[in-house]
Amino acid sequence: MRVQRVSQALFRAFSSTSRTHMAxxxxxxxxxxxxxxDLPVHLKGGGADNIxxxxxxxxxxxxxxxxxxxGERNWSCSRLSFRETTE
Incomplete structure (x- = not known):
């Protein structure tokens, strides 16, 4: 019985005809x-963007x-290895 309620709740939550409408x-x-x-675009969202x-x-x-x-001059990312060169 509980499994059926959970599956119904999940179906309603992800169905295309949701009950709640967002503005x-x-x-x-x-x-x-x-x-x-005069604010950069990455800070115009408010306090959360600033943080x-x-x-x-x-x-x-x-x-x-x-x-x-x-003193590291090498960075590795996954299997790729990058080495800084000074010429």
Whole structure:
């Protein structure tokens, strides 16, 4: 009985005729991102975008600092190997 309820709930959640309708907010987002407020586009989304941007920059800077402290000049990604050349 419980399996049947779960399967019905999953079917309703992923069916094309959902019971809840979301409002179309594309026009609002367009106004937000096209506003001339001297902010870069990656920060116009608000506080969450600002936090994500700062977190990404901190991780990148920390990774570069760590690589510099180890004196690493080689980066490996999966089976590919990249070597920095100085000419």
């Amino acid at each position: 179309n907010r594309v026009a609002e987002k367009q106004k937000l991102f096209q506003a001339d407020n 994500l941007y700062r977190l990404t920059m901190a991780l990148v800077t920390g990774g570069e600092y760590r690589a510099g402290m180890k």
